[in-house]
Amino acid sequence: MAGSKKLGIIAGGGSFPLLVAQNARKQGYRVAAAAFEKETLPEIQAYTDQLVWLKLGQLGRLIRFLHQAGVSHVVFAGPINKPRAFDLRPDFRAIKLLVNLRSRNDNALLSSVADELHREGLEVISAIEFVPELISPAGLQSRRAPSFAEKKDILFAWPIIKQIGSLDIGQCIVVKERAVVAVEAIEGTDRAILRAGELSGSSLTVVKIFKPGQDQRIDLPALGSQTVRTMIQAGATCLAYESGTSLFFDRAEAVSLADEHKICLVGIDPDNPEAVQKL
Structure with a gap:
């Protein structure tokens, strides 16, 4: 791949596409990005050699742009506002893709787009190759370890959210005293998380995982300082995330904020979630 030196980025919201583009350029790649109106930060232009602004659903135009830009490898970076995705105006290429889908949930839809790109000779790779420092670490990150009750909640929630994730519904569950508060x-x-706070107040445990069967190239779970701020607002006291398979943004800031508010942050080993009991 390194020989091609031209990377295509399908750029969603947030700072992640900017980080990927910036690091790719540092590695000697030229960057061609497809950005989306009302989603992608306009600052993306400063980190790209070629840029096109698209509306959601313009799959044919996206593919033409990537071919014209001469890229052979493509990454997905950054989320798309999910409710807004219902307002897409699909072109003919996208309509053909959509009518064959059994589900329009995240993984099904994005995997279908990735498959379509593959049929066009465009190889989809994981954006994590350009930002390995964002891979979420295992073990205790905060000063405070999970309490006995929080450990119970984590182990209670783990198989439930894995089952929910396998149905391509969501990546996060909020529990309290071994009862599901929000999915x-x-x-x-x-x-x-905010809904859980409204329903059940304080002492909430948040568990975030990688969906079983999820395509690691296109839709990694993400957390960071904003997640911790939301937890503070909702009264959540513990965040357990699946290590090695999610993106952890602003880690130093998130940990500092968590310590300030006595929130526990812990990375769970997906192969041994029971190890949380030893913390």
């Missing part, structure tokens, strides 16, 4: 769906993690 993430289309609204996203932050809103699910």
Whole structure:
């Protein structure tokens, strides 16, 4: 791949596409990005050699742009606002893809787009190759370890959210005293946490995982300082995330904020979640 030195980025929201583009350029790649109106930060232009602004659903135009830019490898970086995705105006290429889908949930839809790109000779790779420092670490990150009750909640929630994730519904669950308070769906993690706070007040445990069967190239779970701020607002006291398979943004800031508010942050080994009991 390194010989091609031209990378295509399908750029969603947030700072992640900017980080990927910036690091790719540092590695000697020229960058061609497809950005989306009302989603992608306009600052993306400063980190790209070629840029096109698209509307959601313009799959044919996206593919033409990537071919014209001469890229052979493509990364997905950054989320798309899920409720807004219902307002897409698909072109003919996208309509053909959509009618063959059994589900329009995240993994099904994005995997279908990735497959379509592959049929066009465009290889989709994981954006994590350009930002390995963002891979979420295992073990205790905060000063405070999970309490006995929080450990119980983590182990209670783990198989439940794995099952929910396998149905391509969401990546996050909020529990309290071994009862499910909120499950993430289309609204996203932050809103699910806030809803849990409205329903059940303080002492909430948040568990975020990688969906079983999820395509690691296109839709990695993400957390960071904003997640911790949302937890503070909702009264959540513990965040357990699946290590090695999610992106951890602003880690130093997130840990500092968690310590300030006595929140536990812990990375769970997906092969041995029971190890949390030893912390």
